[in-house]
Amino acid sequence: GNSVTQMEGPVTLSEEAFLTINCTYTATGYPSLFWYVQYPGEGLQLLLKATKADDKGSNKGFEATYRKETTSFHLEKGSVQVSDSAVYFCALNSGGSNYKLTFGKGTLLTVNP
Amino acid sequence: NAGVTQTPKFRVLKTGQSMTLLCAQDMNHEYMYWYRQDPGMGLRLIHYSVGEGTTAKGEVPDGYNVSRLKKQNFLLGLESAAPSQTSVYFCASSYRVGGNQPQHFGDGTRLSIL
Numbered sequence: 001g002n003s004v005t006q007m008e009g010p011v012t013l014s015e016e017a018f019l020t021i022n023c024t025y026t027a028t029g030y031p032s033l034f035w036y037v038q039y040p041g042e043g044l045q046l047l048l049k050a051t052k053a054d055d056k057g058s059n060k061g062f063e064a065t066y067r068k069e070t071t072s073f074h075l076e077k078g079s080v081q082v083s084d085s086a087v088y089f090c091a092l093n094s095g096g097s098n099y100k101l102t103f104g105k106g107t108l109l110t111v112n113p
Numbered sequence: 114n115a116g117v118t119q120t121p122k123f124r125v126l127k128t129g130q131s132m133t134l135l136c137a138q139d140m141n142h143e144y145m146y147w148y149r150q151d152p153g154m155g156l157r158l159i160h161y162s163v164g165e166g167t168t169a170k171g172e173v174p175d176g177y178n179v180s181r182l183k184k185q186n187f188l189l190g191l192e193s194a195a196p197s198q199t200s201v202y203f204c205a206s207s208y209r210v211g212g213n214q215p216q217h218f219g220d221g222t223r224l225s226i227l
Contacts, residue, residue, distance in 0.1 A: 032213040043218035044201055051213040105155040
């Protein structure tokens with residue numbers, strides 16, 4: 001079956017540091033890949049997505065590239081801010097007729113001033 | 114700009130009580146989903162619906178029932194609540210067309226079973 005593995009958290013960084021959150025996946029076919037962000041007390045929001053190999057998703061300074069050869073979709077940001085503190089979820093959509101998402105367990109990021 | 118709205122936002126139940134969580138979306142989405150979020154477990158799919166009048170089981174359906182009588186609403190029921198169902202419940206919705214359609218989430222319902 002499909003699965004998503006994210007790096008264990010929590011991750012604590014200082015403001016303006018470089019961020020990488022690793023995500024690898026197992027899936028049949030050609031899934032679409034997503035990063036969602038959850039701010040404290042809120043639901044999940046789509047951060048970025050990529051739908052085919054070598055696509056790069058980007059939003060709010062975050063980037064992730066769909067690497068089929070390494071089955072990875074690592075999230076990066078060059079300079080984090082305190083407001084980026086949140087839980088980040090990597091997810092894949094296996095397609096088919098019901099489009100269920102498979103989530104990783106989430107990575108808590110805390111950015112200190 | 115409501116998007117996905119969940120009610121209630123918080124609830125405390127006693128073991129054995131029943132309740133229904135309501136999810137409403139105003140985006141005309143065909144697909145709707147119920148997830149539970151537990152520490153260290155990520156999100157797990159409980160049930161989902163691909164259209165009005167249809168429902169299907171997800172990963173962890175036991176102890177829950179759902180109904181989709183109207184396209185915009187998706188109800189999650191607990192017939193006899195158990196402490197193991199203490200969790201944060203999220204509803205989501207998406208368009209049907211295309212496997213790359215993102216899901217839109219509500220703000221969650223925090224449910225405690227004593």
